Amino acid sequence: MAVAELHGGGIAEHVHPEPHGFIRKYIFSIDHKIIGLQYMITAFIFLVMGGMLAELIRVQLMSPHGTLVSNDTFDELYSVHGSTMVWLVIIPMLTGAFGNFVFPVQIGARDVAFPWLNMASFWMFPPAGLMLYGSFLMGAPTAGWTEYPPMSLQGAPGTSMWCAAIFLIGVSSTLTGINFLVTLLRMRAPGMTLTRMPLFCWAQLATAPLLMIATTALGAALAALFIERQFGVPFYDPTRGGSPLLWQHMFWFYSHPAVYIMILPAFGMISEIIPTFARKPIFGYRMIAFSSVAIALLGFMVWAHHMFTSGLSPALQLAFMLLTMTIAIPTGIKIFSWVATLWGGKIHFTTAMLFATGFIVTFTIGGLTGVYLAAVPFDLHAHGTYFIVAHLHYVLVGGSLMGIFAGMYFWFPKMTGRFMNETLGKWHFWLFMIGFNGTFIPMHWIGLLGQPRRVATYDPQFWSSNFAASLFSFIMTFAILLFFVNALWSIRRGKPAGHNPWGARTLEWQIPSPMPYYNFKKVPMVFASPYHFSDPLPYRGLEGELDPSVPAPVPAGHH
Amino acid sequence: MAVEHREPGAELDRQFWIVTALIAIASLAWIAFALAWDITKVLPEAVRPADLIDALFRFLLAASGVVFIVVTTYVVYFSLRYRRRADDPPDAIGIQIHDHHALELWWTIIPTVLLVALGIFSVRIFSGIYLEQPTNGLTVEAIGHQWYFDFRYPGINGVITDEMHLPLGVPVTLHVTSQDVIHSFWIPADRIKADMVPGLINTLHFTPTHPGTYKIICTEFCGTLHSDMNKQIMVVQDDASFKKWYEGWKVKNAHASNALPGTGVSSASVNLAGGSAANGQKLFTSKCIACHGTGAFDAKVVGPGLKNVLHDPAHPQLLNGTPANEDDVAKLIKSGFTGAMGHMPSEAENSLSDKDIADLVAFLNTYK
Numbered sequence A: 001m002a003v004a005e006l007h008g009g010g011i012a013e014h015v016h017p018e019p020h021g022f023i024r025k026y027i028f029s030i031d032h033k034i035i036g037l038q039y040m041i042t043a044f045i046f047l048v049m050g051g052m053l054a055e056l057i058r059v060q061l062m063s064p065h066g067t068l069v070s071n072d073t074f075d076e077l078y079s080v081h082g083s084t085m086v087w088l089v090i091i092p093m094l095t096g097a098f099g100n101f102v103f104p105v106q107i108g109a110r111d112v113a114f115p116w117l118n119m120a121s122f123w124m125f126p127p128a129g130l131m132l133y134g135s136f137l138m139g140a141p142t143a144g145w146t147e148y149p150p151m152s153l154q155g156a157p158g159t160s161m162w163c164a165a166i167f168l169i170g171v172s173s174t175l176t177g178i179n180f181l182v183t184l185l186r187m188r189a190p191g192m193t194l195t196r197m198p199l200f201c202w203a204q205l206a207t208a209p210l211l212m213i214a215t216t217a218l219g220a221a222l223a224a225l226f227i228e229r230q231f232g233v234p235f236y237d238p239t240r241g242g243s244p245l246l247w248q249h250m251f252w253f254y255s256h257p258a259v260y261i262m263i264l265p266a267f268g269m270i271s272e273i274i275p276t277f278a279r280k281p282i283f284g285y286r287m288i289a290f291s292s293v294a295i296a297l298l299g300f301m302v303w304a305h306h307m308f309t310s311g312l313s314p315a316l317q318l319a320f321m322l323l324t325m326t327i328a329i330p331t332g333i334k335i336f337s338w339v340a341t342l343w344g345g346k347i348h349f350t351t352a353m354l355f356a357t358g359f360i361v362t363f364t365i366g367g368l369t370g371v372y373l374a375a376v377p378f379d380l381h382a383h384g385t386y387f388i389v390a391h392l393h394y395v396l397v398g399g400s401l402m403g404i405f406a407g408m409y410f411w412f413p414k415m416t417g418r419f420m421n422e423t424l425g426k427w428h429f430w431l432f433m434i435g436f437n438g439t440f441i442p443m444h445w446i447g448l449l450g451q452p453r454r455v456a457t458y459d460p461q462f463w464s465s466n467f468a469a470s471l472f473s474f475i476m477t478f479a480i481l482l483f484f485v486n487a488l489w490s491i492r493r494g495k496p497a498g499h500n501p502w503g504a505r506t507l508e509w510q511i512p513s514p515m516p517y518y519n520f521k522k523v524p525m526v527f528a529s530p531y532h533f534s535d536p537l538p539y540r541g542l543e544g545e546l547d548p549s550v551p552a553p554v555p556a557g558h559h
Numbered sequence B: 001m002a003v004e005h006r007e008p009g010a011e012l013d014r015q016f017w018i019v020t021a022l023i024a025i026a027s028l029a030w031i032a033f034a035l036a037w038d039i040t041k042v043l044p045e046a047v048r049p050a051d052l053i054d055a056l057f058r059f060l061l062a063a064s065g066v067v068f069i070v071v072t073t074y075v076v077y078f079s080l081r082y083r084r085r086a087d088d089p090p091d092a093i094g095i096q097i098h099d100h101h102a103l104e105l106w107w108t109i110i111p112t113v114l115l116v117a118l119g120i121f122s123v124r125i126f127s128g129i130y131l132e133q134p135t136n137g138l139t140v141e142a143i144g145h146q147w148y149f150d151f152r153y154p155g156i157n158g159v160i161t162d163e164m165h166l167p168l169g170v171p172v173t174l175h176v177t178s179q180d181v182i183h184s185f186w187i188p189a190d191r192i193k194a195d196m197v198p199g200l201i202n203t204l205h206f207t208p209t210h211p212g213t214y215k216i217i218c219t220e221f222c223g224t225l226h227s228d229m230n231k232q233i234m235v236v237q238d239d240a241s242f243k244k245w246y247e248g249w250k251v252k253n254a255h256a257s258n259a260l261p262g263t264g265v266s267s268a269s270v271n272l273a274g275g276s277a278a279n280g281q282k283l284f285t286s287k288c289i290a291c292h293g294t295g296a297f298d299a300k301v302v303g304p305g306l307k308n309v310l311h312d313p314a315h316p317q318l319l320n321g322t323p324a325n326e327d328d329v330a331k332l333i334k335s336g337f338t339g340a341m342g343h344m345p346s347e348a349e350n351s352l353s354d355k356d357i358a359d360l361v362a363f364l365n366t367y368k
Helices: A022-027 A032-060 A071-106 A115-138 A158-186 A199-231 A244-261 A264-278 A285-299 A303-307 A314-326 A328-342 A351-374 A376-382 A386-416 A422-449 A460-493 B014-036 B050-081 B101-130 B239-255 B277-286 B326-335 B354-366
Strands: B138-145 B148-152 B164-167 B172-178 B183-187 B192-196 B202-208 B212-215 B233-237 B337-339 B342-344
Touching (some): A032 A071, A032 A115, A071 A199, A071 A264, A158 A199, A199 A244, A199 A264, A199 A285, A244 A264, A244 A285, A244 A303, A264 A285, A264 A328, A264 A351, A285 A328, A303 A314, A314 A328, A314 A351, A314 A376, A314 B101, A328 A351, A328 B050, A351 A376, A351 A422, A351 B050, A376 B192, A386 A422, A386 A460, B050 B101, B138 B164, B164 B239, B192 B202, B277 B354, B326 B354
Parallel strands (some): B164 B233
Antiparallel strands (some): B138 B148, B172 B202, B212 B233
């Protein structure tokens, strides 16, 4: 088999020297796996903080005239909640954490292409988070995570801090995108052709250009907002010749692709987990891989569907409506392919598999309401209401966060060498499903019947649905607490898992857990797609990986 | 189909087709429900094109419900049927199928057809909303402010009203804009909304079809009192009542062009006997002071300054052109107020009692 020409010019053979000392090993590490875990821990801390803000929001809304916080404080709560969950939890978790930890090993690389850049990307993330939360000290932003001017021009001083924080995390995203794209294109092991890559790698390959290109538009928009707020240069203020819609176009030119940054990697994780536990090849590999790329490309051409009520020309509205609807086709292909993968399997319902299966159902709801909103006439009714809140949480919680939990239960043994507790995990899954659906299903109809989003008080006719949503949100929060208890307990006390407890076939499962700093003693050669469960593993050169008597590779001529 | 080995359960057997038949029955039942359901029972329709948008909603509900039933039922059915059993060998694997081109073609084609249908349907309704509405009727302008709406009827000489009254059956061209930040003008009963963007005029066309009173709600975050920007109404009424209202505003605007309109001021009077001015002062400094200063009328904080409010005949008239008197002030405090200056909370929102109001009026009376 002619594989030598696919070898990344010797880059893949490069070995870093073993890191010594706590700081080089765990703080300023250049090892993609440690950086992945750093991202993960940081993002989980922000998940807790964003979750607490969410619960304050739900407590306030338990009564139509909630008195827990003032209107202004309420506005700060949801603005920082949204910003946290998008930029400090889901994007870093799916790209920085799972991306870093999993895909370089899956393609048989020893690290990402630019390890120092990778470290720099991570170290922009905690300061950005501290800046965002620091904005509470000077009056946090209040105009939602979208911060539309002119409202955001009137916002408290913390709004400028918000600009700077999101700008910083944006730079981090852009650099990560470049790093991942080069790694995926240049660092694959010999024989790891694009069409043999695991689907998680395809998902990252589709996501990386989004991170790289779309985030720059956000950076420009944020810089302009910051300059206008601090130095008075009018970009957005219509009374001085600016345009409020300019922000909306630039913001959504980023933030719509960002929705795909937040869901494509989760699709990739589901595409790994379902075949592993169904003991079946993923159904329609090529179509799933192709649909990720199609979604990423179309994702650049639909941003103005967030602006149907803003005053776009009818011709533009029609174009954006029809382009948006086409995204349902590749998304549908993925969902049907996962369902077909379940058919005829020998499904092992671990917690990871439960979350992956639940994901298919909850994400389908979020995807379908997305088609509703694509239709301009319906959007004219639903835009800016709780229907949007329901839709976006079905995508980002029922999709992205469910995917993150599935991935956590799946890859936890690879991170720590131990299982997470399955009993607690199943409690987590079922309570989360009950809590999550109970929280967000009522929001569909209260939105359509007349409750706008971003309100601290509301019409008493919506009290019962809001009250139920709040009660169920407590169940959801409790379920997430169970997850944290489980994870913290399992790091030290979990049942030892060995190197490949799930019988998974991708490369990361063929080396010890936790993975050594060099990943592979010898870079393997790849002969086929990983998803043929009836065949032997399609790799050569992995014989010594689990054998402690085979020495670690020696770095040659390292800087 | 690349099947590498076969085992029991690998065929699309009777059980599979029974489940599929159940899915078909459930789907048909759902479609029947979605098409028959009377949406106006939960949310009235006030205008055309609300009926068109509801028709689109039914189509979406029917089609998406079917997709959801198909996906969820198969997920649950396959999960139960193909779960690993206790007596399976640990290395048991599923049927090694990689793809099935015909099936993949179908699940690309069927959603595409549904989406094309949705696209055509949406475009038709879209043109019904934007392009086919008659424009020869009444023109109204709505202007967003923090945190209320003004309405201008070009026929009434450039002056504002605080409710939007519309005659039944007359096509309306509604221009919306804003004087400060972005608001969004939504009447749920109309099923349409338009953002009120400063410096930009957006236009909605519709024709009132059902008389009634309907809420107008701001759906774009616009600052502290965004949550309260839902107190104003659209009234659809017969032509005679509309003319009466319209002429009333013409007269009012001609004679009292400085009057600031109030809404829903209570007609229930408050017993003012025995009000304690001392207690009233306490209440004033803990509540009213947030929006009202103690200076002259022009010394505005949010609301006007209240010095001399009950004693200065030259004090601008607060309520519909009559000078302020004790009863009117009490009613105003009791019912709250939404007008050109914004929203003043009601007795309940301020957690006041009638006795508190009597105290406050007594205080304002001593305040010269």
